[in-house]
Amino acid sequence: MEKHRIYTTSFASVYPHYVAKAEKKGRTKKEVDEIICWLTGYSQKELETQLKKQTDFETFFAQAPGLNPDRVLIKGVVCGIRVEDIEEPTMQEIRYLDKLIDELAKGKEMAKILRKQQTQ
Numbered sequence: 001m002e003k004h005r006i007y008t009t010s011f012a013s014v015y016p017h018y019v020a021k022a023e024k025k026g027r028t029k030k031e032v033d034e035i036i037c038w039l040t041g042y043s044q045k046e047l048e049t050q051l052k053k054q055t056d057f058e059t060f061f062a063q064a065p066g067l068n069p070d071r072v073l074i075k076g077v078v079c080g081i082r083v084e085d086i087e088e089p090t091m092q093e094i095r096y097l098d099k100l101i102d103e104l105a106k107g108k109e110m111a112k113i114l115r116k117q118q119t120q
Contacts, residue, residue: 003058004091006057006091006094007056007057007058007090008056008057008058009056009057010054010055010056010057011050011051011054011055011056011057011060012050012051012052012053012054012055013054014057015051018032018036018097018101019032021101021105022101022104022105024105025104025105025106025107026107027104027105027107031104031110032101032104033047034110034114035097035100035101035104035113035114036097038068038114039064039067039068039071039093039096039097039100040060040061040064040065040066040067040068041064041065041066041067041068042064042065043065046065050063057090057094058090061090061093061094062090064093067093070114070115071093071096071115072084073115074096074099074100074115076099076102078095078098078099078102079095079098081095083095083096083098083099100113
């Protein structure tokens with residue numbers, strides 16, 4: 001089975017679209033970066049390095065320092081598909097990120113986007 005072309009697409013080529021989508025709705029690049037770092041475990045500096053290296057999506061997620069265990073709390077539909085039902089791991093990671101960016105653009109609070117648990 002042939003891999004989806006997103007796997008070989010450079011993360012840096014899609015990143016500006018994430019930022020533009022957020023900024024169009026009054027959100028910031030800083031918030032986009034915070035989401036990406038939360039999801040992948042990259043530091044800001046490591047994220048910038050990956051962008052400069054033009055790392056493809058497959059490698060970007062394969063080399064992620066620490067995928068956030070709370071990402072399994074991300075539920076919902078992206079491109080007509082429920083993210084929690086995607087079986088291919090890399091595609092699921094990509095769609096998790098898409099869903100988080102969608103939530104940001106829809107005005108959701110960062111604490112909710114980052115699945116922060118309320119402590120009593």
